Amino acid sequence: MMNRREFCKKTMIVAGGLVIPLAALEVFNPKRLQAEKGGSDDKGNVRWVFLVDIHKCVGCGFCVKACKVENEVPYDANVTRTWVERYIVTKDGQTAIDSPKGARDGFTTQKIDQGHLGDKEIDPASIAKAFFVPKLCNQCDNPACVQVCPVGATYQTGDGIVLVDRSWCIGCGYCVMGCPYGVRFFHPVYHVAEKCNFCYHRITKGMKPACVDACPFGARKIGNIRDPEDPVTRIIASEQVNVLKEEFGTKPQVFYLGLSREVK
């Protein structure tokens, strides 16, 4: 007859014995272990960031045009990797926002494009302030779009760029929903998730993104935040920059000079 003490002892041994083989089944993979540690030991010396100066943007939309051509996003489809928004704040405190065709052809009229609601006229005398805000992927340090991908088709590179593997994406659209900045969309030709990647094919060759080269006013700049001598790094470190939707905790890496609280 087994007494209580012995029963407890044997139960412990059996339970322990069951746990060990489960752990032993896992094949030891040094690469994975290193990755789980956070990979902080071998941080590269490049981390791409972007700087947008809202004071300098005039809403010409050359950036959007160049982006669509450079990145083979169908020109007439109403989707784009980068776009420009117009904000008009009137003296009564109302804010009107529009971005016709993502500002591919710029802002050529005073009327606000309200989509199916039609155009809206704003009396120039009632305008308190007006400005243009270029938007693009924030290449977040905590990219929500990557975290929600069920198949590992979207990921972040060592230098901070979030890419999409077109051959691996199943088109579920979780990332399109997950991005708080509305940056992602479905590519009309490949039918997979599409997004701005700071023109990865250009920046890795020492060039600048197509939108940066196309901007006549210097409103868009790219830099490497791990290089303290980089002009963009210096501005981010020393001037009053802001980011979009900081409260989401995504740690966005597109910094704005002259960002107003009306901007969503």
Add this chain to the structure above:
Amino acid sequence: MARALVVPEDFGVYERGYMYGWHRKSNEAEWKNVRVKYKTARICAGCHKDKHDELIKSVHAAISCENCHGPNYDHPEDPLGMNIDRSRKLCIRCHSYLPYKGTLRGGIPGIDPEKHYPSAECVLCHIPHDPKAMNQKREVRS
């Protein structure tokens, strides 16, 4: 067994760790190999020095050649992209007047596209490489 067949060999966890780093490593090279279309104004100046020198003295100096002339691709071997956009639509991106006082846009010389010679192309009167407010073509002729 099934995993070995379905999952590519280079699929794994890379620099950004377990949460953000899962991917097929060779996809990075695929993105790096996308064709560069816009080669920047610096490349244009190599052959078209006369046009470049003319432009940099004008108020349009900051505008990249490719913004109006189209992307370079591999010009002159492959002139796929070089289509000069002389349209009104291109000019009014900046020169359609918007009454936003105190902003850069409000300070750009602008017109109302619906009232200022609506059916004419801007280049009939204005020379984009060295623009002035008056009818430049008529000035040259007289």
